[in-house]
Amino acid sequence: MNQGDTEILKGLVAQRHRICAIEESDTVVINSCAVLGFTERKILKKIMEFRAQGKKVLVAGCLSAYAPEKVIEAGADSIITPHELSLVNHRLDSSEIIENREKTRNEYPKIRYEGSSIAIIPIAEGCLGRCSYCATRLARGRLRSFPQETIVSEVSEAIAQGYREIQLTAQDTGVYGYGGRDRLPQLLHKVVNLDGDFRVRVGMMNPTFVLKILDELVEIYKNRKIYKFLHLPVQSGDNTVLKHMRRGYSVEDFREIVRTFRDNFRRFSISTDIIAGYPVENSASFEATLNMIEEIKPEIINITRFSPREGTEAADLEDIHDYIKKERSRRLSEMMKRIGYENNKRFIGKRLKVLITKPGKNNTLLARSDFYNLVVVKEGKIGEFREITVKTAKSTYMIA
Numbered sequence: 001m002n003q004g005d006t007e008i009l010k011g012l013v014a015q016r017h018r019i020c021a022i023e024e025s026d027t028v029v030i031n032s033c034a035v036l037g038f039t040e041r042k043i044l045k046k047i048m049e050f051r052a053q054g055k056k057v058l059v060a061g062c063l064s065a066y067a068p069e070k071v072i073e074a075g076a077d078s079i080i081t082p083h084e085l086s087l088v089n090h091r092l093d094s095s096e097i098i099e100n101r102e103k104t105r106n107e108y109p110k111i112r113y114e115g116s117s118i119a120i121i122p123i124a125e126g127c128l129g130r131c132s133y134c135a136t137r138l139a140r141g142r143l144r145s146f147p148q149e150t151i152v153s154e155v156s157e158a159i160a161q162g163y164r165e166i167q168l169t170a171q172d173t174g175v176y177g178y179g180g181r182d183r184l185p186q187l188l189h190k191v192v193n194l195d196g197d198f199r200v201r202v203g204m205m206n207p208t209f210v211l212k213i214l215d216e217l218v219e220i221y222k223n224r225k226i227y228k229f230l231h232l233p234v235q236s237g238d239n240t241v242l243k244h245m246r247r248g249y250s251v252e253d254f255r256e257i258v259r260t261f262r263d264n265f266r267r268f269s270i271s272t273d274i275i276a277g278y279p280v281e282n283s284a285s286f287e288a289t290l291n292m293i294e295e296i297k298p299e300i301i302n303i304t305r306f307s308p309r310e311g312t313e314a315a316d317l318e319d320i321h322d323y324i325k326k327e328r329s330r331r332l333s334e335m336m337k338r339i340g341y342e343n344n345k346r347f348i349g350k351r352l353k354v355l356i357t358k359p360g361k362n363n364t365l366l367a368r369s370d371f372y373n374l375v376v377v378k379e380g381k382i383g384e385f386r387e388i389t390v391k392t393a394k395s396t397y398m399i400a
C-alpha cells in the first residue's frame with residue numbers, strides 16, 4: 001500500500017516539479033510508515049539529516065497521521081496524511097490551488113518503479129479491524145473501498161502499458177466492498193476477464209474476513225490469471241494471544257482457510273506473519289505458535305518482534321524482556337529457513353512456468369511461478385512468461 005502511495009506522490013509531484021536524485025535536490029518528500037518503533041526512529045533521523053543538509057522536508061504517509069508532533073519536532077517543514085495525497089503540490093508550493101480532493105488512489109497520476117513489470121493497484125484504504133497493537137489503523141482510519149470501475153480501468157490501463165503482474169493492495173483486501181454487493185470475488189472476476197496474459201497477486205487478507213467469502217474466493221482463484229497465493233497473517237498460534245490482540249479469528253479458523261485452499265489446488269503458497277513476544281505471549285503460547293508453523297509449513301513467514309506503539313491498547317500492557325523477544329524471533333527465523341528450504345527443495349528438477357517481473361542482482365532476473373515462488377533466472381526479458389527448470393533451492397527462493 002505504501003509503495004503504491006509513493007508511486008502516486010511521484011506522479012503528482014512530477015506534474016509541477018522536476019524529480020531528481022536526493023543529492024541534487026533542495027526538497028525531499030518522505031513517504032513514512034508507522035508500523036514499527038524501529039522504522040519510526042529511522043524516519044525521524046532521516047528528517048533531521050535532510051534538514052541539517054539545508055533541504056526542505058515534506059513528510060507524507062502514516063507517521064504524519066499517527067505522530068505529527070514528532071515529525072514536526074524532527075524538523076519537517078510540512079506534513080500530509082494518507083488522506084491528503086492531492087495536497088502534496090500545495091504543501092510544496094503554497095500558491096498552488098487545492099483541487100480534486102475527492103479522487104481515489106486509482107485516479108491519480110503515478111510514476112511506477114522503473115524496470116519492473118509490476119503494477120501496484122490500491123483497492124481500498126483503512127480496515128475494519130481493532131487490533132490492539134496496530135498504529136496503522138490509527139493513521140489510516142476506517143475502511144474506504146474504491147469504486148470497482150476506477151480499479152478495473154486502472155488495471156486495464158496498466159495491462160495496455162505492458163505491466164504483467166497486477167498487485168491488488170489494501171490494509172486488508174478481504175474487506176473490499178464490505179457491506180455492499182460487490183466484494184473482493186466480484187472485483188477479481190472483473191479483473192481476470194480483462195484481455196491479456198497477466199497475473200494478479202491479491203494482497204494481505206485478515207483471516208476473519210476471508211472466512212466470510214471463502215467459497216466464492218476459492219471459486220475465482222481457479223482462474224489461471226490469479227497467483228495461487230494467499231497472504232494470510234495469523235500473528236500467533238495461540239487463541240488467548242489472538243483474543244488479546246483482538247484479531248477476531250481463532251487458530252482453527254486459520255487452519256480451515258489454509259486447508260480449504262490446499263485441498264482445492266494442487267499447488268498453493270501461503271504467506272503468513274508472526275509477531276514474536278506480544279506482551280501476553282508466554283512460553284506455552286510461543287510453543288503453540290511453533291507447533292502451528294511446523295504443522296502448516298507456510299511457504300513464506302514474515303517475523304516481527306513486538307514493538308509497543310504509543311496510543312495503542314497493547315502499549316499499556318507490560319512488555320516482555322527484549323532478550324526473550326530476540327530469542328523467540330531467532331527460533332522462528334531458524335524454523336522459517338528450514339521450512340522454506342524444505343518447501344523449495346521439492347521443486348529441484350521440475351519444469352515451471354514463470355513470469356519475469358524485475359531485475360535481480362548480478363545480471364539475473366527475478367520471476368514468479370504461478371503459485372508465487374520466487375525464482376532467479378539468468379535468461380529472458382522482464383514481462384515475459386518462460387518455462388524453466390529449477391536447479392537449486394534456497395530458503396527464500398529457487399534458482400533456474
Ligand code: SF4
Nearest residue numbers: 127129131134137171
Ligand atoms: S486489520 Fe488489524 S493489523 Fe491490519 S490494519 Fe487493521 S487494525 Fe491494523
